[in-house]
Amino acid sequence: MNRRHSAYCLVGYAVRFGIIMGLHLNVPQNQLPSRELQEHRNRVWWTAYILDRSWACMLGKPVSIQDEDIDVNLPSTIPWSSESTTEDFADTDYLIASLRIANLGAQITGSIYSRRTHGSSFSCRVQQAHGQINWFVSGGNKRTSARSVPGIYPRGSKARRHEK
Numbered sequence: 001m002n003r004r005h006s007a008y009c010l011v012g013y014a015v016r017f018g019i020i021m022g023l024h025l026n027v028p029q030n031q032l033p034s035r036e037l038q039e040h041r042n043r044v045w046w047t048a049y050i051l052d053r054s055w056a057c058m059l060g061k062p063v064s065i066q067d068e069d070i071d072v073n074l075p076s077t078i079p080w081s082s083e084s085t086t087e088d089f090a091d092t093d094y095l096i097a098s099l100r101i102a103n104l105g106a107q108i109t110g111s112i113y114s115r116r117t118h119g120s121s122f123s124c125r126v127q128q129a130h131g132q133i134n135w136f137v138s139g140g141n142k143r144t145s146a147r148s149v150p151g152i153y154p155r156g157s158k159a160r161r162h163e164k
Contacts (some may be wrong), residue, residue: 008055014048015064023048024070035078043075046095050102057105060113067103074099104136 018024023045032038049070056063077092108129111118118125 004055004059008059008061011048011051011055012064015052018045018048019065024065024072026072039076039078042073043095045072046075046099050095050098053102053106057102057109060109062110062114063106100136104132108132 023041027038027041029038032041049065052064055061075092075095111125111129112122120128
């Protein structure tokens with residue numbers, strides 16, 4: 001049985017629960033001194049974000065939270081400690097690449113399928129989407145800064161301040 005709409009709803013609930021728990025916001029180090037726990041929080045948030053963006057893109061639906069409302073660091077590779085194992089924070093590159101793909105898909109879906117008034121014609125928006133895909137495929141996704149993805153953390157947003 002096809003449950004894609006149920007999956008979209010459940011992922012939306014996960015994002016909203018994450019918002020209620022404050023996962024979309026950075027926690028000051030004096031409130032959560034463990035770097036490992038901070039990284040786990042970040043990764044839980046970004047995993048829900050990726051799933052939300054992916055399902056929204058697949059179904060042509062809106063996302064649960066706008067990037068401007070997110071103020072949490074991207075996943076990072078942290079040094080191994082006695083509290084964590086090497087597997088705890090593996091695949092940072094994969095997680096960030098997944099985040100980039102999900103964000104790009106959501107941007108394109110929003111640009112093409114959104115009902116809001118756009119400043120450009122439909123064909124222009126399709127060409128822009130094609131350009132974004134070409135950028136990604138040509139290696140633009142391999143930039144060193146995870147925040148260099150077009151559209152993630154627009155200029156002046158809160159989250160851009162946490163760029164490393």
